Amino acid sequence: MDAEITLRVDGRPRQCTVDTRTTLLDTLREHLGVSAPKKGCDHGQCGSCTVLLDGRRVTTCLAFAVAQNGAEITTAEGLAGDGEHPMQRAFLDHDGFQCGFCTPGQICSAVGMVDEARAGWPSAVTPDVAGSVDIDDLDDAEIRERMSGNLCRCGAYVNIVSAIREAAR
Amino acid sequence: MIPFDYQPAENAEGAVATVARAPEATFLGGGTNLVDHMKLGLARPSLLVDVTTLPLDRIETLPDGGVRIGAGVRNSDAAAHPTIRERYPALAEALLSGASGQLRNLATTGGNLLQRTRCVYFQDVTTPCNKREPGSGCSALGGYTRYHAILGASSDCVAVHPSDMAVAMAALDAVVQVTGPGGQRDIPVVDLHRLPGDQPHRDTVLSHGDLITAVDLPPAPASRHSRYRKVRDRASYAFALVSVAAALDIEDGDVRAARVAFGGVSHKPWRARRAEDVLVEGPPTESTFWDAAEAELSDAEPLRGNEFKVPLARNTLVSVLREIVSEQR
Structure with missing residues (x-):
């Protein structure tokens, strides 16, 4: 069953007709030519398809596009317009990748994660969930826990953590 | 995946009536479990009624001092909510220990309760499974059981419920608010899920068309x-x-x-x-x-x-x- 949807992708309004079975990930990649989000596992387990959906990090492989009609989507490609987002710069400076396949998802996830920490959200390793959470508390253990939804098969984790640590400052 | 129709819900009663009328219809929340099941061939709905459009995304304090979490509240928002963190830290901790940051931003309170077992045989349509296909047998018995039950299992099913959130809610005496074809009722979380017995295909006591609208937490001093x-x-x-x-x-x-x-x-x-x-x-x-x-x-x-x-x-x-x-x- 076809449905017509409108999305705002990386700042541009986009319209397309999709079968209701189409995920948001496939809509971006196959219908709109936005290839920054990657298809890794296609089951919500690897995080390589992560984008910001209305400002929050989500996996796009487990969302039907038809249910996201009208949404604002930011992919790694559109994080800073034509410029360079500080998180992207930090990944470059710290060698936060090897093959690069997981990187657009890692970077979108990291940007969303830092926003969550700035908003005072606790994590599973926060000692006291009832206490206040400050961005300065974002140590390596917090970064690892909060980024556990993004897998890197090359194992660039050490540099990913240091990139995020720097960009979060 | 078979083709399906999609409808955003306009109100809870209408959504319930629509799903109750159509045996192959189901509610769509955050989709993090249902969409995966549709990809795997475990779920084959012909109509999805999207209930994330309903105004069930609020957390409010009840007159008795308890707290009501709307069924559409995302797991991340519930875990970050100051009242939940202060009064029900076990619930915040349980929510934060589940899934990943990205999935918690999508997954809803109602959907978390109704997520299905991650038993590897249940998720693999090529293997016998009494939960997926009643009467076909249980592949876990004599198979890979590291993640399976040690309490309350039956000879038909040894699967476990995967939710963290529901465990905290069960301990805290939370109560589920349900709107069904016959009206509204409430069910303690401890009574929502079933033991498998000889009907492991039934995870909960809910019937087709029942919609969880909220979970109420009592004002217990111990919490x-x-x-x-x-x-x-x-x-x-x-x-x-x-x-x-x-x-x-x-x-x-x-x-x-x-x-x-x-x-x-x-x-x-x-x-x-x-x-x-x-x-x-x-x-x-x-x-x-x-x-x-x-x-x-x-x-x-x-x-x-x-x-x-x-x-x-x-x-x-x-x-x-x-x-x-x-x-x-």
């Missing part, structure tokens, strides 16, 4: 002193081998109220009433903790391959109780 601990094969982003939610109300050196539930051990969040009975009306001592764990787990029936879960559950419970007591001193 402030509550913890959730999850033990798993990796440090993060994995389902529980065993988890424990516990709350103790200690007054004048004695335990006035105890609430304990286990996750990862049964087809439902396992409320540990026998352990609670041992804990109440006495001082919270190390030996009482071990007695409580023993009382609950003495007739556990581990499978070949998950015997370790019995001492793991015992040790985890004692450790969590110790922690709660040390924090109240």
Whole structure:
């Protein structure tokens, strides 16, 4: 069953007709030519398809596009317009990748994660969930826990953590 | 995946009526479990009624001092909410220990309760499974059982319920608000999920067309002193081998109220009433903790391959109780 949807992708309004079975990930990649989000596992387990959906990090492989009609989507490609987002710069400076396949998802996830920490959200390793959470508390253990939804098969984790640590400052 | 129609819900009663009318229709929440099941061929709905469009995304304080979490509240928002963190820390901890940051931003409160087992055989349509295909047999019996049940299982099914959130809610005496074709009713979380018996295809007591609209948390004094601990094969982003939610109300050196539930051990969040009975009306001592764990787990029936879960559950419970007591001193 076809449905017509409108999305705002990386700042541009986009319209397309999709079968209701189409995920948001496939809509971006196959219908709109936005290839920054990657298809890794296609089951919500690897995080390589992560984008910001209305400002929050989500996996796009487990969302039907038809249910996201009208949404604002930011992919790694559109994080800073034509410029360079500080998180992207930090990944470059710290060698936060090897093959690069997981990187657009890692970077979108990291940007969303830092926003969550700035908003005072606790994590599973926060000692006291009832206490206040400050961005300065974002140590390596917090970064690892909060980024556990993004897998890197090359194992660039050490540099990913240091990139995020720097960009979060 | 078979073709399906999509409808955004306009109101709860209308959504219920639409789904109740169509046997192959189902509600769509965050989609993190349902969409995956549609990809795997486990779920084949012909109509999805999207209930994330309903105004069920609020957390509000109830007149009795309890808290109502709308069924559409995302797991991340519930975990970050100041009232939940302060009054029901075990619930915030349980939510934060589930899935990943990205999935918690999508997954809803109602959907979390209704997520289905991660039993590898249930998720693999090429293997027999009584939960997926009643009467076809259970592949886990004699198979890979590391993640399977040690309490309340049957000869037809040894799967466990995967939710962390539901375990904390079961311990905290939360109540589910349901709108169904026959009207509204409430169901304690401890009574929502079923033991498998000879009908493992039925996860819950809900009927087709029943929609969870909210979960109410009572204003229990013990809930402030509550913890959730999850033990798993990796440090993060994995389902529980065993988890424990516990709350103790200690007054004048004695335990006035105890609430304990286990996750990862049964087809439902396992409320540990026998352990609670041992804990109440006495001082919270190390030996009482071990007695409580023993009382609950003495007739556990581990499978070949998950015997370790019995001492793991015992040790985890004692450790969590110790922690709660040390924090109240």
